[in-house]
Amino acid sequence: MFYNPKSIAVYGASNNPQRFGSMIIANLISGNYEGNIYPVHPKEKKIFGLQAYERIGDVPEPVDLVLMVLPTRLVVEKIEECGIAKAKGIIIVTAGFKEVGNEKPEEEMRRLSKKYGIKIIGPNCIGEVSTSSNVNMTPMMVKPIPGNVSLISQSGSYAAHVLLPIIQKIGLGISKIISVGNEACMDLVDFLEYLGDDEETKAIGLYIEGIKRGKKFLEVARKVSLKKPIVAIKIGQTEAGIRSAMSHTGSMANNEGIISGAFRQTGVIQVETSIQMLNALKCFSDVPLPPGKNFIIETVGGGPGTKLADLLEGNGVNIPLLSESLQKRLSDLLPPTASPKNPVDLTFDPVWDNFYSKIPKMLLSSPECDGLLIYGFWGTKLMDEFFKYMPLDQNAIDSREQMLEFYLKMVNSYIKKMVRMSRKYNKPIIGSSVFFRDEEPFIEYCQDVGLPVFLLEEAADAIVSLVKYAEWKREMDGNHKNKLFS
Amino acid sequence: MFYNPKSIAVYGASNNPQRFGSMIIANLISGNYEGNIYPVHPKEKKIFGLQAYERIGDVPEPVDLVLMVLPTRLVVEKIEECGIAKAKGIIIVTAGFKEVGNEKPEEEMRRLSKKYGIKIIGPNCIGEVSTSSNVNMTPMMVKPIPGNVSLISQSGSYAAHVLLPIIQKIGLGISKIISVGNEACMDLVDFLEYLGDDEETKAIGLYIEGIKRGKKFLEVARKVSLKKPIVAIKIGQTEAGIRSAMSHTGSMANNEGIISGAFRQTGVIQVETSIQMLNALKCFSDVPLPPGKNFIIETVGGGPGTKLADLLEGNGVNIPLLSESLQKRLSDLLPPTASPKNPVDLTFDPVWDNFYSKIPKMLLSSPECDGLLIYGFWGTKLMDEFFKYMPLDQNAIDSREQMLEFYLKMVNSYIKKMVRMSRKYNKPIIGSSVFFRDEEPFIEYCQDVGLPVFLLEEAADAIVSLVKYAEWKREMDGNHKNKLFS
Numbered sequence: 001m002f003y004n005p006k007s008i009a010v011y012g013a014s015n016n017p018q019r020f021g022s023m024i025i026a027n028l029i030s031g032n033y034e035g036n037i038y039p040v041h042p043k044e045k046k047i048f049g050l051q052a053y054e055r056i057g058d059v060p061e062p063v064d065l066v067l068m069v070l071p072t073r074l075v076v077e078k079i080e081e082c083g084i085a086k087a088k089g090i091i092i093v094t095a096g097f098k099e100v101g102n103e104k105p106e107e108e109m110r111r112l113s114k115k116y117g118i119k120i121i122g123p124n125c126i127g128e129v130s131t132s133s134n135v136n137m138t139p140m141m142v143k144p145i146p147g148n149v150s151l152i153s154q155s156g157s158y159a160a161h162v163l164l165p166i167i168q169k170i171g172l173g174i175s176k177i178i179s180v181g182n183e184a185c186m187d188l189v190d191f192l193e194y195l196g197d198d199e200e201t202k203a204i205g206l207y208i209e210g211i212k213r214g215k216k217f218l219e220v221a222r223k224v225s226l227k228k229p230i231v232a233i234k235i236g237q238t239e240a241g242i243r244s245a246m247s248h249t250g251s252m253a254n255n256e257g258i259i260s261g262a263f264r265q266t267g268v269i270q271v272e273t274s275i276q277m278l279n280a281l282k283c284f285s286d287v288p289l290p291p292g293k294n295f296i297i298e299t300v301g302g303g304p305g306t307k308l309a310d311l312l313e314g315n316g317v318n319i320p321l322l323s324e325s326l327q328k329r330l331s332d333l334l335p336p337t338a339s340p341k342n343p344v345d346l347t348f349d350p351v352w353d354n355f356y357s358k359i360p361k362m363l364l365s366s367p368e369c370d371g372l373l374i375y376g377f378w379g380t381k382l383m384d385e386f387f388k389y390m391p392l393d394q395n396a397i398d399s400r401e402q403m404l405e406f407y408l409k410m411v412n413s414y415i416k417k418m419v420r421m422s423r424k425y426n427k428p429i430i431g432s433s434v435f436f437r438d439e440e441p442f443i444e445y446c447q448d449v450g451l452p453v454f455l456l457e458e459a460a461d462a463i464v465s466l467v468k469y470a471e472w473k474r475e476m477d478g479n480h481k482n483k484l485f486s
Numbered sequence: 487m488f489y490n491p492k493s494i495a496v497y498g499a500s501n502n503p504q505r506f507g508s509m510i511i512a513n514l515i516s517g518n519y520e521g522n523i524y525p526v527h528p529k530e531k532k533i534f535g536l537q538a539y540e541r542i543g544d545v546p547e548p549v550d551l552v553l554m555v556l557p558t559r560l561v562v563e564k565i566e567e568c569g570i571a572k573a574k575g576i577i578i579v580t581a582g583f584k585e586v587g588n589e590k591p592e593e594e595m596r597r598l599s600k601k602y603g604i605k606i607i608g609p610n611c612i613g614e615v616s617t618s619s620n621v622n623m624t625p626m627m628v629k630p631i632p633g634n635v636s637l638i639s640q641s642g643s644y645a646a647h648v649l650l651p652i653i654q655k656i657g658l659g660i661s662k663i664i665s666v667g668n669e670a671c672m673d674l675v676d677f678l679e680y681l682g683d684d685e686e687t688k689a690i691g692l693y694i695e696g697i698k699r700g701k702k703f704l705e706v707a708r709k710v711s712l713k714k715p716i717v718a719i720k721i722g723q724t725e726a727g728i729r730s731a732m733s734h735t736g737s738m739a740n741n742e743g744i745i746s747g748a749f750r751q752t753g754v755i756q757v758e759t760s761i762q763m764l765n766a767l768k769c770f771s772d773v774p775l776p777p778g779k780n781f782i783i784e785t786v787g788g789g790p791g792t793k794l795a796d797l798l799e800g801n802g803v804n805i806p807l808l809s810e811s812l813q814k815r816l817s818d819l820l821p822p823t824a825s826p827k828n829p830v831d832l833t834f835d836p837v838w839d840n841f842y843s844k845i846p847k848m849l850l851s852s853p854e855c856d857g858l859l860i861y862g863f864w865g866t867k868l869m870d871e872f873f874k875y876m877p878l879d880q881n882a883i884d885s886r887e888q889m890l891e892f893y894l895k896m897v898n899s900y901i902k903k904m905v906r907m908s909r910k911y912n913k914p915i916i917g918s919s920v921f922f923r924d925e926e927p928f929i930e931y932c933q934d935v936g937l938p939v940f941l942l943e944e945a946a947d948a949i950v951s952l953v954k955y956a957e958w959k960r961e962m963d964g965n966h967k968n969k970l971f972s
Contacts, residue, residue: 020834095823095833124823139834141868155789161864162790162942165920207789233793240795240805240828273943274793303641303693304648307719307760309726319726337581337610342726347581348506348625378647382627434651439924456648457759 001088001119003130003176005064007036008137009056009087011078012069013047020093021069023139024127025050031143033134038063055081062086067127067137072096075123076108083116091137092122098182099124106184113185125181126156131174132200138177140164147173148202149281152191154180154209155235162274170454171437171447172282175200189217196224203284205277206232206268211259218262225267226476229284229469232268233277234259267472269465279454280465286450287428289470292370294318295463296363297343300355300376304456305343308373308432311460317467319343326366333358346376356414364425372422373463377433377453379442380407412445419450428466432459487574487605489616489662491550493522494623495542495573497564498555499533506579507555509625510613511536517629519620524549541567548572553613553623558582561609562594569602577623578608584668585610592670599671611667612642617660618686624663626650633659634688635767638677640666640695641721648760656940657923657933658768661686675703682710689770691763692718692754697745704748711753712962715770715955718754719763720745753958755951765940766951772936773914775956778856780804781949782849783829786841786862790942791829794859794918797946803953805829812852819844832862842900850911858908859949863919863939865928866894898931905936914952918945 008028012021021039025048028037038059039047046052053059056066056078066087070078075094082090097106106123113120121128127137131146138160149172153159159179167174175198178191188208195201204224211217224230263270271277295317299305309319322330322342330340333354339345344363346355355376363369384404422429431453437444446453454462494514498507507525511534514523524545525533532538539545542552542564552573556564561580568576583592592609599606607614613623617632624646635658639645645665653660661684664677674694681687690710697703710716749756757763781803785791795805808816808828816826819840825831830849832841841862849855870890908915917939923930932939940948 100823153789155787155792157787158789158793161787161862162920166942209789209792235789235793235796237796238799238805240799240807272797275942275944301641301643301647303639303644303695303721306641306695307644307721310721310723311758313724313726319724321726337586376647434648436922456652456761458761 001064002091002121002128003135004133005035005089005135007038007061007063007065008033008135009038009040009059009063009066010069011040011066012093013039014041014044015047019069020139021067022048023141024067024069024137027136027138027141030141031134031136035064035133036061056085056087057081059085062088064088066090067093069093072102072105076105076112079109079112079118079120083112083118087118089119090121091125091127092120092181093125093127094122095124097123097184106182109184120185121178122181123184124156125179126160127179129174129177131176138164138179142168144168144174144177145171146175147285148175148200149173149205149285150176150178150195150198150201150203151205151207152178152180152188152195153207154183154188155207156181158207158274163278166274166278169437170278170282170452171444172278173285183212187212189213189220192217192224192230193220196220196227201228203228203281204230205281206230208232208234208259209236211262214262218266221262221266221268225472230268231277231280231284231465232263232270233272233274234270267469267476269469271461271465275458276461276465279452279458279462282447282452282454283428283430283462283466284469286452287422287430287466288426289473290371290428290467291426291470293467293471294320294368294370295467296322296369296372298346298355298359298363298372298374299343300346300349302339302345302347304375304432305345307457308375308460309343311457312373312463315460315464317463320368322368326362326368329362330359333362352411352414356411357417360418360429361421364421364427364429369427371428371430371463371466373430373432373459375432375459377431377435377443377446379411379433379435379440380404381435381440381442383407408441411442415446415451416449422451428463430454430459430463432456487550488577488607488614489621490619491521491575491621493524493547493549493551494519494621495524495526495545495549495552496555497526497552498579499525500527500530501533505555506625507553508534509627510553510555510623513622513624513627516627517620517622521550521619522547542571542573543567545571548574550574552576553579555579558588558591562591562598565595565598565604565606569598569604573604575605576607577611577613578606578667579611579613580608581610583609583670592668595670606671607664608667609670610642611665612646613665615660615663617662624650624665628654630654630660630663631657632661633771634661634686635659635691635771636662636664636681636684636687636689637691637693638664638666638674638681639693640669640674641693642667644693644760649764652760652764655923656764656768656938657930658764659771669698673698675699675706678703678710678716679706682706682713687714689714689767690716691767692716694718694720694745695722697748700748704752707748707752707754711958716754717763717766717770717951718749718756719758719760720756753955753962755955757947757951761944762947762951765938765944765948768933768938768940769914769916769948769952770955772938773908773916773952774912775959776857776914776953777912777956779953779957780806780854780856781953782808782855782858784832784841784845784849784858784860785829786832786835788825788829788831788833790861790918791831793943794861794946795829797943798859798949801946801950803949806854808854812848812854815848816845819848838897838900842897843903846904846915847907850907850913850915855913857914857916857949857952859916859918859945861918861945863917863921863929863932865897865919865921865926866890867921867926867928869893894927897928901932901937902935908937914949916940916945916949916952918942
């Protein structure tokens with residue numbers, strides 16, 4: 001009903017496109033939402049070409065979902081009207097309730113929700129996204145990439161105007177984004193439980209300001225973590241942060257130590273920043289869990305390889321010295337100035353077949369390797385610069401563009417093989433680059449076919465999350481087995 | 487001589503543009519280097535249209551600077567030839583020396599350097615950049631933005647194929663990039679001392695794998711820090727990292743605790759990642775040092791404001807609760823759902839004149855504020871999406887493009903005023919956004935006129951560095967004054 005609505009009514013849309021409700025309708029239309037859209041407006045007859053209705057009772061069918069962006073004082077009255085009109089769910093964007101000390105209307109919301117059997121999200125939330133039904137009911141005018149990652153956020157801002165652009169940048173595929181607002185009727189734990197059973201969701205991200213039902217959270221988070229990874233970011237950790245969180249969604253930010261402890265117990269992976277969370281989710285979405293914590297770094301630069309090793313080893317991932325025999329086999333593929341120890345440093349070596357194929361295969365197939373981090377995914381942008389100075393053979397290839405296309409196809413085909421390799425050995429491969437998706441088609445290709453590529457040192461953070469969850473999962477599965485045999 | 491060379495000779499260039507030496511020449515030509523370029527090649531007569539010389543002795547003038555990308559075994563012999571030809575300086579890119587246990591030739595380098603009075607950088611480095619003389623002698627085919635930040639790197643990779651693209655992304659203006667390689671003759675400390683006195687350099691970044699002359703480093707770093715900020719990243723901190731650093735530039739990575747202690751003593755600001763370092767340098771390059779550590783956050787989103795408060799307060803920056811009187815004055819400009827406490831949260835408020843002008847002015851002019859962090863620098867990209875749905879008045883403005891241009895001019899003029907405000911009160915203003923320079927002309931404008939804008943939480947890290955250095959500097963200046971009066 002919330003995520004696959006057959007019909008949507010919107011309170012608060014007008015023909016002024018800068019109004020929040022108008023943006024929602026614009027997003028539904030431009031996103032190709034296939035259900036019926038019913039604007040509800042006291043005066044307008046048509047909104048964005050759609051027939052508008054004076055009251056929800058005038059709409060020709062009971063709607064699945066209502067979105068409300070109304071003046072605070074009107075909300076409760078309109079909920080009642082929605083109840084009478086047999087709407088199934090309401091998302092209340094309107095603010096001005098508990099977060100500013102106005103608690104009474106939220107009690108009313110709970111009463112009406114029970115009275116009419118109507119589900120209510122919010123108030124003071126930012127809308128929702130559900131890609132499988134082309135629903136983007138946020139003010140962000142973008143079309144998220146469909147995928148298997150879902151987010152629940154107690155911060156509407158993070159859910160909408162922060163997350164969507166960044167999500168696009170790393171090519172993260174989204175199933176659902178849920179902004180819970182003040183949680184008057186339904187809270188984060190309800191939605192976590194829902195996503196735990198949701199077949200479209202493979203990994204879950206949480207923006208947490210405060211947890212209302214601590215015990216229930218522990219129970220649900222643990223159950224869900226056993227099925228799929230949860231990555232969480234906690235906001236409101238310091239005095240100023242807590243003060244800010246309280247005046248924002250009115251939630252009492254819980255004690256940092258208790259929350260972190262709860263996360264650890266339940267397998268929830270805690271990270272510090274949005275980028276870390278989204279990058280970790282991109283990994284969980286695309287690559288197999290590492291069978292152990294020994295990673296090998298393949299790099300074309302000593303400094304970056306060293307820094308990545310620091311960040312991984314400093315956070316619980318092993319970067320083991322490779323065995324003599326593996327080092328010897330690697331050395332046959334490396335220039336004399338290179339190092340086969342781990343990081344495996346190719347230095348300035350332009351042999352693609354070694355970098356993208358032979359060395360990854362040699363490493364991934366070895367029992368010394370539980371996962372691979374490759375630094376130096378340049379793609380073809382820099383190559384294009386070389387081509388400016390290259391005399392072209394007019395018979396073979398007649399333009400720089402064609403040459404570039406040829407090279408892009410070649411390097412993309414290496415990536416395709418690498419992804420197959422990763423699945424065959426059931427070990428993750430993560431890439432690190434200095435280029436972004438939107439400036440380098442090669443990076444876009446990698447991210448889309450299942451080889452996540454991150455900016456520089458960000459790749460290390462993502463691997464740390466991957467390894468932490470895999471370790472917790474292994475421990476739990478082990479305990480489970482022990483119990484079976486004891 | 488290294489940074490303003492009148493003539494440059496290059497060993498190792500050919501007409502194959504994928505050769506390292508060729509890239510150097512291509513970069514010098516396309517970067518509009520105005521001095522003479524002399525390719526030295528045993529066979530070719532012309533390279534990229536330039537006359538080539540068989541030996542450096544044949545070049546018609548004693549050259550200021552020589553770049554060598556030769557087979558390892560030829561290097562020492564060619565240094566001697568350069569000495570005889572009265573070249574003043576040599577940058578040796580060639581690897582295969584101390585980092586692979588081949589120490590003897592480096593002794594020879596030192597001997598020849600003394601014998602001929604010739605300065606030598608490297609070996610095993612990646613070249614250099616000096617924007618004031620249009621010199622980019624790295625293989626990165628980009629033209630760095632000229633500016634007042636200089637970098638010294640013990641990792642050639644970081645200096646070249648990592649730094650340049652990212653530098654462009656945040657609009658960081660560069661004066662010099664120095665890759666020191668194996669430091670056979672000149673080390674990081676020499677260059678740090680040089681940059682300390684360099685009038686073109688306002689802030690310095692260091693990539694450090696290991697420090698050779700510890701005592702001298704302490705002395706120089708302290709002296710330089712009193713004049714200009716130094717931001718450092720230490721690589722090779724863990725077992726694997728140290729192993730990697732050793733096989734890379736042959737440097738013995740020093741004990742992490744000792745290095746960090748040395749940094750603290752000498753006012754060097756240590757950061758963890760490349761992005762943190764470059765963002766911090768962008769701040770030091772553009773904004774005044776904060777007179778104290780009380781920051782105010784102005785935000786259009788509760789969650790992001792809270793997270794920024796967490797990250798600042800968790801790292802030594804105060805986010806003070808504002809006084810009743812300031813809160814009251816702010817409230818007059820805020821919607822009723824907003825919070826004036828700090829973070830000052832405007833929520834979803836589209837009034838530009840408040841967000842970009844009245845509120846920043848009110849905050850900056852208050853003694854409660856030592857610096858301002860503004861979250862929500864959207865610019866006009868999202869606006870363009872609205873315009874798609876907006877009926878245009880054909881008489882006033884005849885296209886979406888024109889309308890967008892109009893709004894861009896307007897928002898840019900706010901930024902100009904804000905930068906003036908920042909200078910008037912001598913307090914920094916830092917922005918946070920979800921957009922990058924290359925996708926949003928507004929961000930480019932901000933970054934170019936002196937209001938640094940960073941991605942999301944990255945803004946907090948940059949401010950932490952700014953505050954740390956300002957605090958150290960104040961303490962030192964205080965000590966100095968105390969001495970004068972005692």
